[in-house]
Amino acid sequence: MGGAKTTAGWQRIALPDADVALWPHWLDPAEADALFAGLQHAIAWETHRIRLFGRELDSPRLSCWIGDPGAGYTYSRTRFEPRPWPAALAVLRGRLEQACAARFNSVLANLYRDGDDAMGWHSDDEPELGTRPVIASLSLGAGRRFRFRRRRARGEPARPGDTSELLLPHGSLLRMAGATQRLYRHDLPRVRGLAAARINLTFRCIDTSAH
Template sequence: MSGATASGGWQRIALPEADVALWPHWLDAGEADALFAELQQVVAWESHRIRLFGREVASPRLSCWIGDPGAAYTYSRTRFEPRPWPPALAALRERVGQACATHFNSVLANLYRDGRDAMGWHSDDEPELGVQPVIASLSLGVERRFRFRRRRARGEPARPGDTFALALPHGSLLRMAGTTQQLYRHDLPRMRGLDVPRINLTFRCIDTSAH
């Protein structure tokens, strides 16, 4: 992988001043297959409404906010109260936490039904996540392209190398930490001709004292 160095099964992604690491095969294929099939059935998938360019529209994917009691999350001016942890995710969060040396009290589950479902440019920088949050992103299903783009001041021109793309394969774990959310935005672009689904789990730690 261009821009990455490997150590002990994980690869450090070379984003200047950021802290990003990828475990391409964090789950083996059999376990990833079983988890993907189970989550499709047990998660209460919903179509969330978000504000985009001043209009309220349906989010281009299905989602479910899951977490400990009190771990509410506000996104696009909408407050989401957490649903209880399904057993499969309750066990998984302990393992993800150990890999990332972080305690997670919530997870945003996203179901991308096909290549038309996507995620626009944004940073996970909501106040309840803290100044330098650790975000752990587990991918299941079809491999998709994930991009980082250096944040720019208003009017600042784009520069070569501002955007960096990497593939997130089935069973991979991506960790974003440090100043990553302050310095970069990320997205998951549409993929023409793709008709198979993907699930993404982004584990977070919500500051419940902020509510």
């Protein structure tokens, strides 16, 4: 995607009517390496069940929902109660809040074991997140393509430029805010022949008052 503008490490992504920015090297390589290695063992990875076209299937990645007490989350009709914060993520949360000028009380950790693990088109627009959520997505390990596609009304034809993509490298931080989740879907496509793993940490703030 063109038109990137850099401010204090952030590169604003030219996505119409959205608020998206990428900090390509938010963590230095040595810290990113250590965090990646540590989280592989510190997080209780599990296979989440998702509902797709009326069927329940295993999610094509390993995941763990982590957060403050009461920060439960409902996704694909399944309720997830948070596991306690690993020490490394508890420390990282404060730094992310400062970088993104936002508050986070939870994180969805995802482990993509190789290029066959992926995630289809979706938006992080669950009611617990509010109407204009700030999502901070930290990537560790193998760099992967990340795509945005503008939402279309039923029956509306696709238009040139509806889909854009960028690369999320090791140690990068992606910030999605404003109307991004309402106007766009995103996915992480499969990569043929990729043997390396990737960990993705998507920090967010759950509205616990609704529970």
